[in-house]
Amino acid sequence: MTPSRNPAGGFFPPELAARLRERFPQVRDAAEAAREALEAFEREQEERQRRYQEEVERAKAEGKPAPRPPRKEEPAVPRYRTPTFEVPREVFREVMEFLRDDPAFRMDYLSFVSAIDWKDRMECTYHLWSTVHNHELLVKVPVDRDNPRIPTVSDLWRTAEWHERETYDLFGVVYEGHPDLRRILLTEDWKGHPLRKDYVYEDPDWLVELARVRQSEISGVQPPLGERG
Amino acid sequence: MPGLLQRTAEAVQGLVTGLGVTFQNLTRPKVTLLYPLEKSNVSPRWHGLLALPVDTETGNDRCIICFQCERICPSRCIHIEATGKGKERVLTRFDIEMDKCQYCGLCVEVCPTEAIVFIPHYEASTYNRANLLYTLEDLHRAAPKEPVARGILR
Amino acid sequence: MRSLRTEELILNMGPQHPSTHGVLRLLVTLDGENIVEVQPDIGYLHSSVEKMMEHRNYTQNIALADRGMDYLAALVNEMAILRAAETLADVPVPERARYIRTIFMELQRLASHLLWLGTYGIDLGAFTAFLWCMRERELIMDLFEATTGGRLHHVYFRLGGVNEDLPPGWTDRCREFCHYFLNRLDEYHRLLTGNPIWQARTQGVGVLTREQAIAFGACGPVARASGLQWDVRKSHPYEGYDRVDFRIPVYTEGDCYARYLVRMDEMRESTRIILQCLDQMPDGEVRAPRVPLNLKVPPGEVYTRVESPRGDLGVHLVSTGGETPWRVKIRAPSFVNLHALTEMMKGWKVADIIAILGSIDIVLADVDR
Ligand code: SF4
Ligand code: SF4
Numbered sequence: 001m002t003p004s005r006n007p008a009g010g011f012f013p014p015e016l017a018a019r020l021r022e023r024f025p026q027v028r029d030a031a032e033a034a035r036e037a038l039e040a041f042e043r044e045q046e047e048r049q050r051r052y053q054e055e056v057e058r059a060k061a062e063g064k065p066a067p068r069p070p071r072k073e074e075p076a077v078p079r080y081r082t083p084t085f086e087v088p089r090e091v092f093r094e095v096m097e098f099l100r101d102d103p104a105f106r107m108d109y110l111s112f113v114s115a116i117d118w119k120d121r122m123e124c125t126y127h128l129w130s131t132v133h134n135h136e137l138l139v140k141v142p143v144d145r146d147n148p149r150i151p152t153v154s155d156l157w158r159t160a161e162w163h164e165r166e167t168y169d170l171f172g173v174v175y176e177g178h179p180d181l182r183r184i185l186l187t188e189d190w191k192g193h194p195l196r197k198d199y200v201y202e203d204p205d206w207l208v209e210l211a212r213v214r215q216s217e218i219s220g221v222q223p224p225l226g227e228r229g
Numbered sequence: 230m231p232g233l234l235q236r237t238a239e240a241v242q243g244l245v246t247g248l249g250v251t252f253q254n255l256t257r258p259k260v261t262l263l264y265p266l267e268k269s270n271v272s273p274r275w276h277g278l279l280a281l282p283v284d285t286e287t288g289n290d291r292c293i294i295c296f297q298c299e300r301i302c303p304s305r306c307i308h309i310e311a312t313g314k315g316k317e318r319v320l321t322r323f324d325i326e327m328d329k330c331q332y333c334g335l336c337v338e339v340c341p342t343e344a345i346v347f348i349p350h351y352e353a354s355t356y357n358r359a360n361l362l363y364t365l366e367d368l369h370r371a372a373p374k375e376p377v378a379r380g381i382l383r
Numbered sequence: 384m385r386s387l388r389t390e391e392l393i394l395n396m397g398p399q400h401p402s403t404h405g406v407l408r409l410l411v412t413l414d415g416e417n418i419v420e421v422q423p424d425i426g427y428l429h430s431s432v433e434k435m436m437e438h439r440n441y442t443q444n445i446a447l448a449d450r451g452m453d454y455l456a457a458l459v460n461e462m463a464i465l466r467a468a469e470t471l472a473d474v475p476v477p478e479r480a481r482y483i484r485t486i487f488m489e490l491q492r493l494a495s496h497l498l499w500l501g502t503y504g505i506d507l508g509a510f511t512a513f514l515w516c517m518r519e520r521e522l523i524m525d526l527f528e529a530t531t532g533g534r535l536h537h538v539y540f541r542l543g544g545v546n547e548d549l550p551p552g553w554t555d556r557c558r559e560f561c562h563y564f565l566n567r568l569d570e571y572h573r574l575l576t577g578n579p580i581w582q583a584r585t586q587g588v589g590v591l592t593r594e595q596a597i598a599f600g601a602c603g604p605v606a607r608a609s610g611l612q613w614d615v616r617k618s619h620p621y622e623g624y625d626r627v628d629f630r631i632p633v634y635t636e637g638d639c640y641a642r643y644l645v646r647m648d649e650m651r652e653s654t655r656i657i658l659q660c661l662d663q664m665p666d667g668e669v670r671a672p673r674v675p676l677n678l679k680v681p682p683g684e685v686y687t688r689v690e691s692p693r694g695d696l697g698v699h700l701v702s703t704g705g706e707t708p709w710r711v712k713i714r715a716p717s718f719v720n721l722h723a724l725t726e727m728m729k730g731w732k733v734a735d736i737i738a739i740l741g742s743i744d745i746v747l748a749d750v751d752r
Contacts, residue, residue: 159600
């Protein structure tokens with residue numbers, strides 16, 4: 001079933017996708033809502049195109065210059081070039097366990113855990129891949145942006161331990177049940193989560209102050225650079 | 230006794246093999262360079278220092294002040310200011326912070342008049358960071374501000 | 384006889400240590416000579432490249448990917464960003480450019496593996512290997528310099544192709560280098576592979592089983608040395624990789640020696656790929672016309688990956704239709720391999736720390752991004 005040349009974004013067999021939707025009605029609902037929104041958008045686009053054509057013909061008949069074509073609009077529903085499923089938070093753990101353990105899926109390799117900040121909402125992303133069947137899947141879980149919490153998957157895939165620490169560090173997502181949730185890239189005393197869209201990345205006062213304190217600590221041990229003999 | 234003999238033979242064999250490699254390398258061409266005394270030749274596409282070459286006839290550079298290089302620079306290290314209108318527009322400031330520059334060459338690529346170019350010079354280090362701010366004159370002169378490796382040998 | 388009182392000792396290695404290959408701090412908990420636990424402390428080189436990319440357009444991001452990520456494989460990083468952007472925007476790439484990209488990525492792999500072999504040699508006390516590897520790497524650097532103008536940071540690939548065509552005579556130089564290099568590779572094998580000291584330091588040390596490798600998400604040569612037959616160049620072919628014939632070296636031992644052998648074999652395969660590409664490369668354009676530098680990528684999401692010398696380098700690109708990406712997630716191979724290191728080191732002796740750490744070939748700029 002696997003195509004000889006995997007598309008760049010990866011491949012997920014449609015019959016497995018159908019099985020997943022069947023097994024978890026919540027996943028199906030989310031997928032259907034997205035599909036309906038996209039279809040509605042496409043219908044609307046067609047409608048606009050048709051109206052535009054009519055206008056063009058009317059203008060031609062009346063000898064007026066043709067009106068300007070409608071602006072190309074982009075759908076609010078994103079287009080996924082990697083097979084993607086939106087999974088509600090309530091069934092998230094169940095879905096992940098199912099994906100990992102079911103022999104037809106066997107998604108035993110977790111590529112990364114991350115998040116996307118959409119300014120008004122937040123999504124946690126997980127990329128799964130099967131070393132057995134070579135199919136892959138992106139799982140997205142919407143979470144509350146002001147208080148992002150989601151159960152950990154580090155007991156299912158050990159690699160998630162560090163990825164979740166990184167996402168906690170950069171996005172502030174709290175993984176419930178994680179054995180050791182600390183900052184990993186930034187220092188312990190860092191404030192804020194830099195990859196969130198509202199993070200102010202000019203030097204904040206506390207950082208300037210901290211740098212000054214550190215500098216004076218160091219210069220207490222060594223004379224400042226210019227004065228070394 | 231035969232054990233010792235054999236071990237000796239092995240040691241001698243190892244020594245001979247090792248020396249063989251040594252002598253082989255004696256005859257191979259040298260691959261190193263005595264750096265401050267000899268300089269290596271860089272390719273014509275070398276991403277070295279940036280310069281605004283001056284046309285010898287008109288005594289001016291070719292910049293048409295289109296700000297494209299300033300906009301494309303990923304490090305945001307080019308700063309251009311100009312006064313005047315139309316044909317009379319003149320550059321009042323063309324600074325490149327060479328310490329921020331990552332020698333990516335995007336500014337050279339977008340320049341429509343080839344006013345900004347790379348020169349094959351790779352010794353840009355100085356003793357003072359302030360020297361790495363290249364102003365319009367420096368870019369016209371197209372040479373590093375401070376001779377490098379001062380006081381080393383000769 | 385009274386038993387000696389023992390207690391665990393915490394050894395702090397780094398952040399500036401010649402064998403950590405960058406600013407990495409290892410907190411090693413020791414019980415006598417034995418390693419109980421290793422906790423890497425990373426982030427010293429964190430430059431938040433993902434955040435910076437959100438503020439720059441795709442062409443500028445190529446330059447960022449060069450520097451902000453794995454600095455030993457700059458061209459592969461460029462390809463990672465480009466593959467995501469080009470997939471999302473459906474940018475056509477001329478055939479010749481695809482081959483040129485393949486050649487350069489393989490040269491980059493050679494250069495990276497050579498540097499790894501040299502420094503690993505120093506870690507284990509084989510100084511000659513370092514000098515020899517640097518000698519060959521210099522030739523690759525010269526090949527790069529002649530075409531891209533840079534030795535480490537190239538900014539050579541562009542959306543829809545490459546910046547400039549190859550200079551005249553370059554293909555002959557490259558072919559000459561490949562044949563020269565195949566001979567040198569045999570020399571390395573004679574120097575190291577059968578060397579009893581080398582074997583004693585690496586064989587059976589730092590074993591990672593296949594199950595552990597999958598659980599820890601290990602990738603690249605580390606996973607292939609543990610028996611996971613997986614290479615993005617085969618499973619998701621990009622550029623010219625589905626048109627050349629090459630083999631993925633796989634070993635099942637999972638120790639440092641197997642990782643060494645995987646990389647040695649990979650170098651031979653890379654040379655073969657380059658030679659095949661040089662033969663097959665057609666003439667023609669190297670850059671698709673009418674791809675603007677500030678390309679607007681249509682909204683959508685994609686996760687693409689490329690095989691960097693260190694493993695599976697993935698980019699999750701989220702675009703909302705602007706000139707700049709909305710979110711770029713870089714899945715760095717060194718990051719996951721460093722996590723696997725904590726498992727690999729358990730139970731080994733202090734003296735093996737360097738041998739195991741060196742064998743996973745981390746680049747700290749890649750770990751911290
Ligand atoms: S080479 Fe790159 S970084 Fe340097 S000034 Fe030009 S655009 Fe900016
Ligand atoms: S792109 Fe060229 S012409 Fe335009 S401002 Fe820069 S140097 Fe001048």
